[in-house]
Amino acid sequence: MMRSLTKGGIGLAVLALAMTVLAVPSWAAGTRAGTNITNTARVDFRDVNGNALFQLSNTVSTTVSQVGGVIVDPNNGPITMNPGDVHYFPHIVTNAGNFDDYVNLTAVSAGGWPVTIYRDVNGDGVYQPALDIPLLDSAGDADAIPDSGLLSDSGPGSSMRILVAVTVPAGTADGAGDVTTVTGTSVFDPTKTDTATDTINVTSPNVSVVKSVAPLGPQPPGTILTYTIVVTNNGSAAANTVVLTDPIPANTTYQGGTITYNAAARTDGADADNADYNVSNPGQITVAIGALAASGGTATVTFQVKIN
Amino acid sequence: MSSKTGAAVLAMSLGLGLTATAATAPTVEVAITAQKEVVNVDPHGKKNVTLVPATEGHTGDTIVYMLRAKNAGTGTAVDARIEDPIPAGTTLVLESVKQDGSRIEASLDHGSTWQAFPAQVTRKNAAGATETVAAPAESYTTLRWVLNGPLEPGSGRDVSFKVQIR
Numbered sequence: 001m002m003r004s005l006t007k008g009g010i011g012l013a014v015l016a017l018a019m020t021v022l023a024v025p026s027w028a029a030g031t032r033a034g035t036n037i038t039n040t041a042r043v044d045f046r047d048v049n050g051n052a053l054f055q056l057s058n059t060v061s062t063t064v065s066q067v068g069g070v071i072v073d074p075n076n077g078p079i080t081m082n083p084g085d086v087h088y089f090p091h092i093v094t095n096a097g098n099f100d101d102y103v104n105l106t107a108v109s110a111g112g113w114p115v116t117i118y119r120d121v122n123g124d125g126v127y128q129p130a131l132d133i134p135l136l137d138s139a140g141d142a143d144a145i146p147d148s149g150l151l152s153d154s155g156p157g158s159s160m161r162i163l164v165a166v167t168v169p170a171g172t173a174d175g176a177g178d179v180t181t182v183t184g185t186s187v188f189d190p191t192k193t194d195t196a197t198d199t200i201n202v203t204s205p206n207v208s209v210v211k212s213v214a215p216l217g218p219q220p221p222g223t224i225l226t227y228t229i230v231v232t233n234n235g236s237a238a239a240n241t242v243v244l245t246d247p248i249p250a251n252t253t254y255q256g257g258t259i260t261y262n263a264a265a266r267t268d269g270a271d272a273d274n275a276d277y278n279v280s281n282p283g284q285i286t287v288a289i290g291a292l293a294a295s296g297g298t299a300t301v302t303f304q305v306k307i308n
Numbered sequence: 309m310s311s312k313t314g315a316a317v318l319a320m321s322l323g324l325g326l327t328a329t330a331a332t333a334p335t336v337e338v339a340i341t342a343q344k345e346v347v348n349v350d351p352h353g354k355k356n357v358t359l360v361p362a363t364e365g366h367t368g369d370t371i372v373y374m375l376r377a378k379n380a381g382t383g384t385a386v387d388a389r390i391e392d393p394i395p396a397g398t399t400l401v402l403e404s405v406k407q408d409g410s411r412i413e414a415s416l417d418h419g420s421t422w423q424a425f426p427a428q429v430t431r432k433n434a435a436g437a438t439e440t441v442a443a444p445a446e447s448y449t450t451l452r453w454v455l456n457g458p459l460e461p462g463s464g465r466d467v468s469f470k471v472q473i474r
Contacts, residue, residue, distance in 0.1 A: 030368075033366070042391045043390050045336045048334075053333070053385075055336060062363065063363065064364070064367075067366045098366065
């Protein structure tokens with residue numbers, strides 16, 4: 001339940017982000033480099049006889065020089081992910097300078113998680129394996145750092161969209177988190193940078209098994225022992241396809257038809273119920289528990305043996 | 309003076325008008341310079357603004373335009389006014405508009421209509437009522453300095469303003 005809610009939340013968040021990215025207007029980058037700002041004044045006057053006269057001034061000219069500028073938007077997250085998951089964070093990279101420029105892009109996870117930057121070719125904010133390609137270094141700047149390609153200083157060509165793929169390593173602990181920082185740097189003026197972050201909170205299942213036996217203590221041969229196995233998920237993500245296996249102890253004999261699952265009887269054979277003896281695994285009890293809800297989902301299995 | 313005028317009238321009647329009127333006419337010339345403000349901070353943390361020729365600049369830079377109108381002719385000029393458009397790609401710095409014995413006018417429509425500086429605009433506010441507010445700096449297109457009094461030969465006036473490169 002909790003898991004499905006969380007998953008739904010992520011899907012909505014991604015959609016909303018994609019729409020935000022598409023709605024970003026083109027950036028006004030200032031007067032384009034190379035433009036001449038000219039100024040010519042004029043003076044009008046009359047002589048004492050009322051004749052209108054005028055003169056123009058000299059013309060002064062100021063040439064606009066190039067400045068670099070970069071904007072990387074937006075900050076994403078925090079979103080909830082499970083170990084092994086990959087998420088594609090959409091970003092828009094804009095040349096906020098006043099002339100054509102390349103923007104070098106790097107993305108680094110604080111925790112050293114695997115990160116790949118893709119070019120979002122159709123700009124929809126969603127990763128498409130057949131379309132979106134890892135970001136490369138342009139031949140135009142050839143500095144071995146992946147970049148945006150040449151971006152103009154205004155209009156649709158002044159920005160491009162990327163997807164930053166972050167993978168949560170398998171085995172990452174429940175409750176862990178990470179921030180990936182995406183940095184854009186102007187190739188024309190490397191002092192001009194901007195960053196955006198992708199924040200991840202990790203939830204993972206944490207399943208424990210506790211086994212007890214009754215009666216306790218030394219017992220003579222022929223005694224029936226009842227084993228109770230409690231499987232609990234104390235993690236903050238659901239555990240899926242949980243399977244319990246338990247070998248029948250040496251010097252005991254399994255007592256047929258004694259498996260219970262959450263206090264309901266189960267048969268030993270290969271049939272529709274979720275438990276068997278000596279079918280899925282030779283000499284073992286096997287119970288397909290399935291999903292255990294986050295934060296306390298539990299299942300209890302019992303079976304009996306007789307001491308030989 | 310009066311004998312000179314008489315000579316001119318005589319010269320004109322003789323068909324030598326060009327040279328003769330030039331000798332007695334006012335010629336108001338206007339010269340303009342463009343300088344860029346450069347702010348340096350000295351070791352004591354004090355800011356010093358110096359001006360360098362504004363041959364190049366970029367977004368955010370302030371250009372100081374200084375204009376000098378001078379009567380280089382021999383006759384008195386009256387009704388002199390200096391007109392200067394705000395250059396394309398720049399925004400007027402309102403508080404920078406300086407004058408020397410002038411009345412300043414502004415146009416928001418490239419000289420079609422004029423009003424006293426600082427200009428005002430009429431607009432509808434959020435409640436739908438008409439209100440008059442100070443014109444935003446970006447809306448200025450042209451400045452005009454109407455010089456007070458006649459400009460005698462050899463005398464001049466200085467005006468200046470600043471713009472910021474957009």
